[in-house]
Amino acid sequence: MSNTQKEAGTASTKATPQRSANLPLDTILQGECTEVMRGLPDASVDMIFADPPYNLQLKDQLQRPDNSQVDGVDDAWDKFDNFASYDSFTREWLAQAQRILKNTGTLWVIGTYHNIFRVGTAMQDHGFWLLNDIIWRKTNPMPNFRGTRFTNAHETLIWAAKSADQRKYTFNYNALKAMNDDLQMRSDWLIPICSGKERLKKNGKKAHATQKPEALLYRILMAASKPGDVILDPFFGSGTTGAVSKKLGRHFVGIERDEGYIAVARERIAATERLDEEALGYTISKRQAPRVPFGQLVEAGLIKTGATLYDSRRRHTARVRSDGTLVSRDMTGSIHQIGAHVQGAPACNGWTFWHVENRGDLVPLDRLREEIRAISHA
Amino acid sequence: MSNTQKEAGTASTKATPQRSANLPLDTILQGECTEVMRGLPDASVDMIFADPPYNLQLKDQLQRPDNSQVDGVDDAWDKFDNFASYDSFTREWLAQAQRILKNTGTLWVIGTYHNIFRVGTAMQDHGFWLLNDIIWRKTNPMPNFRGTRFTNAHETLIWAAKSADQRKYTFNYNALKAMNDDLQMRSDWLIPICSGKERLKKNGKKAHATQKPEALLYRILMAASKPGDVILDPFFGSGTTGAVSKKLGRHFVGIERDEGYIAVARERIAATERLDEEALGYTISKRQAPRVPFGQLVEAGLIKTGATLYDSRRRHTARVRSDGTLVSRDMTGSIHQIGAHVQGAPACNGWTFWHVENRGDLVPLDRLREEIRAISHA
DNA sequence: TGACTTCGTGAATCCAGAG
């Protein structure tokens, strides 16, 4: 720690931020969000979760960029002025977020209709590439007491990659699918609001007005980060991001202005335990598994040269050559090429298309590949 | 019809728009959205539903795992050079929409993450007052075929009043509550996509790439318009807004550029029938229902002078005086005032707070009021 | 007829690595 950012609880000095060479892990930095972010190194964090102010009472929370006070003028101008200052605030922290994020990293922002449209627009303008907007559906929202509107029963999250050409972001597709009864996870998530024992209290009152449920952060971290990753939360608040990061074996970096919230968050995180390795395990996708060429199955003797392969309905056949290529009636090539060829399809995954016969049953090549992987892993 | 806008099928002339004195009801005006809107009078429509282009930025053809092609939106009307040109397009039609809308009217816009943030920002900048964002959750969305993102399973609607000081907009709270098993309607709506018989075909192919389900428009019109109201749809497309407006006894004004879509929509609307009065009847909002003073219940004998009232947990009591005021230990006043007083609350709805005892059970005053209304209505 | 299977399709910013 060598600059204006300071670890929670230590004294602070106001000075020009100097960029530190590396990140202080699993700590809370006290200070203004944008200012502290300026001190963090380029391309250093794997994921950012941001829960910025929702712009509900802007005058109390924000000032113009030049720190001047917003005057009481007529409503329309006043409103425009508020939006403008909120926008500049948003664009400043987004610019820092984009700089700090690794190329493979993604940004999550949560908000409501008061602010989320402005945040989304700013993200697009900065070149973030939107991947999804996610709807957090609340099982137990506060009703609309006056009967003047619909129950505001959701909040919106925006999930974005660093830029349009960054397509290699972290997304644990299969883990999320597993969490959803083996169906692709959708963009609408049903999660209760934070209440009961999870809700942090201080002197009998809620410690933070907008504490997010851990289940929400759990799903986000499971989806878009890996164990050991560094998660930045520039609006740390009561520390939900830190607590869930610790639970899931991720590192966190929190930024928070309010010393009171920091104290609450530190205590909370200290009381949180990392889940054990078994609980941390998650479904990895085939994409992450080591590549196994088909020829290796022939080499290993799992498939014999000259063996006949069939598709699942025995409508097509091909024979295996010693170099791991296939031959059909009029063509030779890879398992994929021949699979595509016999079907007249533009492409084909030979691993799932072709089968070998075993005591009358057809076994897909994919299963033999799994055996190879299990052996070489052991 | 006296200006550049023209009814569907008639000849058109390009000329400077002159504003017409009144609206051509239940017709489709052919032309560019903003240009045609310039010809419509100020403060003349009760509700606007807008389904603008989403500005999707699709690159290559997408194939399903079975190698079939996805028939994506590649229409010219969805092509914009960049965000700036989409924004100026948006701001132009929004400005007209705001001018044309009655003070009591509301605007609905639908979109996805590709465009909705820009639309929402522009609406706020124009002074529209956002009332809710509504999530249309699709029961049967298209999956993400590549396993690269979450299933994009929803679209977002923004519902807004004309300006922050327009609070007397139309909202049929009770009708919506009745549609939702007597629970307050939430901001997330589960509705299937438009398919099957409802989906309009032309030469065996879908007539419009983005036809909206009638159930969606049904709920919107039930919520935010009254029979006889005028509904404007500046992006009329296949005419879902027109068809549902006719069904529900509303008038529509459609604007559409494409003659082919107009032909489809006209035929569709001609084949649509207005629902009968019984089906049309909906719960009258309590705020619109005739006001029933508490004293009227006393007058009617439903509550006896001197009777004791209780809150639902019998923690507080008050006694009824003959003039319809209540008396607690140290104060007299209306049911609302005394309800607030005994709780130490700033305000209280006495109709739901206070109960009378009936054979040991507590019955809220609200239920007795409903009886009065039923009697006086008959 | 009925149960069962197959096929088509929907507002979609939808691949990664080697050479």
Next chain:
DNA sequence: CCTCTGGATTCACGAAGTC
């Protein structure tokens, strides 16, 4: 930049065909 290739990847619903 490019091209080429391996190979990973889908849910709900309606219509039509099959047994």
